[in-house]
Amino acid sequence: MVEELPSVFLVGPMGAGKTTIGKLLAKQLGRTFVDSDWYIESQTGADIAWIFAKEGEAGFRERETRAIDELTQKAQIVLATGGGAVMCAENRAFLHQRGIVVYLNAPVDVQMARTAKDKSRPLLQQPNPRKILQDLYSTRDPLYRQVAHIIMPTGHTYPRHMVNQLLQQLESFTDSTAIAPEDKEN
Numbered sequence: 001m002v003e004e005l006p007s008v009f010l011v012g013p014m015g016a017g018k019t020t021i022g023k024l025l026a027k028q029l030g031r032t033f034v035d036s037d038w039y040i041e042s043q044t045g046a047d048i049a050w051i052f053a054k055e056g057e058a059g060f061r062e063r064e065t066r067a068i069d070e071l072t073q074k075a076q077i078v079l080a081t082g083g084g085a086v087m088c089a090e091n092r093a094f095l096h097q098r099g100i101v102v103y104l105n106a107p108v109d110v111q112m113a114r115t116a117k118d119k120s121r122p123l124l125q126q127p128n129p130r131k132i133l134q135d136l137y138s139t140r141d142p143l144y145r146q147v148a149h150i151i152m153p154t155g156h157t158y159p160r161h162m163v164n165q166l167l168q169q170l171e172s173f174t175d176s177t178a179i180a181p182e183d184k185e186n
Helices: 018-029 036-044 048-071 089-098 108-115 129-147 159-177
Strands: 008-011 032-035 077-080 100-105 150-153
Touching (some): 008 089, 018 032, 018 077, 018 159, 032 036, 036 048, 048 089, 089 129, 100 129
Parallel strands (some): 008 077, 008 100, 100 150
């Protein structure tokens, strides 16, 4: 059944574990893992912080939408999106219609612990990163929920255990949405 899974797209806030879980899930499924931020960096030859500095958030988001459109058309991949990807309705449509979207829901305390020393996150290079994370969570959580097929809390279990739980949920999800053989003929 796992071989029949469509692409899996991971959404959630920074520090939710999208890259960590995505790599492990891809390995378990025997699929290619792609991080949309890394993809954008490889296409531009510049890191995300530089793109933000030179083009602003709007310029980065345009690049992100092009990348998500392209990546969501690839067959059977595991994709980790940037935390703000869901802010664009076009991205939400690409994700929701082209694969199974998993929202990795991390509380702000977990996000803080995981991102505290990370200087590569432009949005957190401000005086009060906790407030920024809280505001982002308040704004984005409803959008993550809107686009998601599966919601998984993160931060309270080991990544490998979480991947095993996710595999079970993915299988249950595909079983519940599968078309019965007699329906396929009509």
